Amino acid sequence: MSLPINPPPRMLMGPGPIDADPRVLRAMSAALVGQYDPAMTAYMNETMALYRTVFATENEQTFLVDGTSRAGIEAALVSLLEPGDRVLVPVFGRFGHLLTEIAERCRAEVHTVEVPWGEVVPAELVEEAIVRVRPKVLATVQGDTSTTMCQPLAAFGEIARRHDVLLYVDTTASLGGNELLTDAWHLDVVTAGLQKCLGGPSGSAPITIGPRAVEVIEARRHIEAGIADAGDAADTPRGSRIASNYLDLAQIMAYWGPRRLNHHTEATTMLWGARECARILVEEGIPQAIERHRLHGEAMLAGVRGLGLEVFGDVAHKMTNVVAVHIPDGVVGDRVRTAMLEDFGIEIGTSFGPLHGKVWRIGTMGYNARTDAVLTTLACLEQVLRAEGASVTAGGGVGAAREVYAS
Structure with a gap:
């Protein structure tokens, strides 16, 4: 007999869909x-x-x-x-x-x-x-x-x-x-x-x-x-x-x-x-919602850079709500995504075509354009990268994001 639907708890921090x-x-x-x-x-x-x-x-x-x-x-x-x-x-x-x-x-x-x-x-x-x-x-x-x-x-x-x-x-x-x-x-x-x-x-x-x-x-x-x-x-x-x-x-x-x-x-x-x-x-106000996405997107951008990761693309023309990050050399991108999901219940995205397996895409959008979502994702990503043997700056992600929020 089929059981009732009971999805596992997730925080969807990929390029969409996101948590409603x-x-x-x-x-x-x-x-x-x-x-x-x-x-x-x-x-x-x-x-x-x-x-x-x-x-x-x-x-x-x-x-x-x-x-x-x-x-x-x-x-x-x-x-x-x-x-x-x-x-x-x-x-x-x-x-x-x-x-x-x-x-x-x-x-x-x-x-x-x-x-x-x-x-x-x-x-x-x-x-x-x-x-x-x-x-x-x-x-x-x-x-x-x-x-x-x-x-x-x-x-x-x-x-x-x-x-x-x-x-x-x-x-x-x-x-x-x-x-x-x-x-x-x-x-x-x-x-x-x-x-x-x-x-x-x-x-x-x-x-x-x-x-x-x-x-x-x-x-x-x-x-x-x-x-x-x-x-x-x-x-x-x-x-x-x-x-x-x-x-x-x-x-x-x-x-x-x-x-x-x-x-x-x-x-x-x-x-x-x-x-x-x-x-x-x-109700929030369209300009205020855009500013919220800009703020949390900027914090995530600073955070991944604070971990020592390289950002893909022309940042001057990046959307406020998603950032693409180069997967470090020697790191298996899908293994990191699996660990983020299984160990912390956080989903981040891969990409398509010429970028498949080369970048992760991390979103800060809609209901998940929030301080706690950004800081939690950065803290968990640091732990997973460390477990994979990647060289990352200890506390660098959360610290860089906090500086954005403080300013």
């Missing part, structure tokens, strides 16, 4: 209601308003896509791109390659601008490529956890608007812990996930869609016969139909809009959690 805020878990234990219950639709409206604040936007079309953060990414790209459309993807880590793959599955003509992992893409290279390629969409990530880099976006927005290109941004790893100004930076579509700086579980993808992108999506609108008004289906040629039904943003917009046109049964428990993530963040 207890308040989010409590919200997710609330009772279910019907999807057209007035209480439900009121909570949906509140959730939209909260995420407008989180995304720093006035966009009416701000809501949740039911699914993990990748569902939000796919919804954005499948709804914007038609076969043959040109898309430009700046690649500076694994998730730029993901955007490339999804765009290719949309049968778009994909062009890339790539830089070595550990760098960000200069705006002038992007503009040169836009002039050459003439894409419909510029698709990028803000923070790529595979490299820990945070791509500056303000210049991208200005360039895209000047060349009449739609700008899509994946902020799964960065939203809530790094500055993100959707309207001020002219970002047309932005998606995210809960499991990083927003302090929740994976399973819901906040999205905001600006007027220019709404116009493109609505031009491809096709709502199933028998559900829409007769004129709705007739407005758009069938050949321009969005390839996915579930991820069709035109239909999801109609579902979240005032008419509440049926599309799917809302993932109520995830809605409760996503609303609570945003409520907590707005």
Whole structure:
């Protein structure tokens, strides 16, 4: 007979997912209601308003896509791109390659601008490529956890608007812990996930869609016969139909809009959690949350350096909420991660592609962007490294982090 679920105690200090805020878990234990219950639709409206604040936007079309953060990414790209459309993807880590793959599955003509992992893409290279390629969409990530880099976006927005290109941004790893100004930076579509700086579980993808992108999506609108008004289906040629039904943003917009046109049964428990993530963040204050992530990220950065470890990448463009650390010579990276997990219940991450087995990724995000989490992780990492025979500075990690907090 199967036993009840009883996960071991963990402190998730990797690049995500992280420990969900207890308040989010409590919200997710609330009772279910019907999807057209007035209480439900009121909570949906509140959730939209909260995420407008989180995304720093006035966009009416701000809501949740039911699914993990990748569902939000796919919804954005499948709804914007038609076969043959040109898309430009700046690649500076694994998730730029993901955007490339999804765009290719949309049968778009994909062009890339790539830089070595550990760098960000200069705006002038992007503009040169836009002039050459003439894409419909510029698709990028803000923070790529595979490299820990945070791509500056303000210049991208200005360039895209000047060349009449739609700008899509994946902020799964960065939203809530790094500055993100959707309207001020002219970002047309932005998606995210809960499991990083927003302090929740994976399973819901906040999205905001600006007027220019709404116009493109609505031009491809096709709502199933028998559900829409007769004129709705007739407005758009069938050949321009969005390839996915579930991820069709035109239909999801109609579902979240005032008419509440049926599309799917809302993932109520995830809605409760996503609303609570945003409520907590707005209650704290977006600038204050970003500063909290900056402070604890700076303490972790100082701490790993205080242990004598080398940091990977251009630190000037590092996300606030995760740091990549070179694995010392002679140390088996996975053995250290296993010891951290088994001996101390702390998870840190490895990486992908060219960095696999070469760096650890240590996160300080969401609920775990706290002093005790940082100091405990550094103290335990020191003990594990000592057991592995690595030369580390005694007390150097905790001491360096404490200096950051003291200052």
